[in-house]
Amino acid sequence: xxxxxxxxxxxxxxxxxxxxxxxxxxxxxxxxxxxxxxxxxxxxxxxxxxxxxxxxxxxxxxxxxxxxxxxxxxxxxxxxxxxxxxxxxxxxxxxxxxxxxxxxxxxxxxxxxxxxxxxxxxxxxxxxxxxxxxxxxxxxxxxxxxxxxxxxxxxxxxxxxxxxxxxxxxxxxx
Numbered sequence: 084x085x086x087x088x089x090x091x092x093x094x095x096x097x098x099x100x101x102x103x104x105x106x107x108x109x110x111x112x113x114x115x116x117x118x119x120x121x122x123x124x125x126x127x128x129x130x131x132x133x134x135x136x137x138x139x140x141x142x143x144x145x146x147x148x149x150x151x152x153x154x155x156x157x158x159x160x161x162x163x164x165x166x167x168x169x170x171x172x173x174x175x176x177x178x179x180x181x182x183x184x185x186x187x188x189x190x191x192x193x194x195x196x197x198x199x200x201x202x203x204x205x206x207x208x209x210x211x212x213x214x215x216x217x218x219x220x221x222x223x224x225x226x227x228x229x230x231x232x233x234x235x236x237x238x239x240x241x242x243x244x245x246x247x248x249x250x251x252x253x254x255x256x257x
Contacts, residue, residue: 110178117175120168133157 119125136157140150150156 110174113171114175114178117168117172120172133161 136150137154140148140154140157141152
């Protein structure tokens with residue numbers, strides 16, 4: 084037996100190619116079947132089918148009876164149905180898991196964007212609060228105007244007093 088050399092590439096293996104199947108279309112059909120199998124309607128149909136099968140093969144005789152008492156053919160039919168139903172249901176679950184994964188990723192992206200927007204807005208509100216704290220309010224301006232008007236009134240009163248004192252000194256007494 085000759086060992087493969089590590090410095091040479093392996094010879095390509097021959098692959099058997101089966102019929103090509105559109106995975107998306109097959110997945111959609113399998114999901115429809117899996118959804119139908121999971122309904123009450125399917126259970127009713129299966130129950131009616133089995134009851135009919137049992138009654139037909141129990142109460143008929145001769146050539147029209149096709150599956151006598153141990154009902155081996157019915158067992159075979161139900162086994163085949165179950166062997167196809169299980170992989171179809173698993174395929175549908177896998178497709179749903181893929182959709183859930185994509186949806187979860189989109190939700191995470193949206194949540195991260197919303198969080199970033201909220202943080203930005205919180206910073207903007209904080210900046211506005213600081214800016215409003217530095218802006219003169221109406222009450223502050225009124226108090227400043229009151230103080231200024233009182234100062235002006237005092238200055239005017241002092242000037243009038245000084246003028247009256249100067250006028251009193253400059254005028255001869257009568």
